[in-house]
Amino acid sequence: MSDIVVTPLKRPKDGRARKTGSVREKRLVNSRGKTVRVLSLDANSATFIDDLTLVFEKNVAKARRExxxxxxxxxxxxK
Structure with a gap:
């Protein structure tokens, strides 16, 4: 049986954005003429889990701002 290890996520201490790996950002214009940002990532990337976490965090931050x-x-x- 394996041991469970709980550690905090590693974050840059100086506030810099972390390296995005295979995450690509595109800015597109939708049918209403508004510019939208689309993030995509490579499912075969060696850093897929980190990339998916980054995209999820960005989506949550955007939803919270909205x-x-x-x-x-x-x-x-x-409330």
Missing amino acids: NKRVVGSADGSG
């Missing part, structure tokens, strides 16, 4: 703007609370509850 909730804060619309509802007034980052968690979307309005």
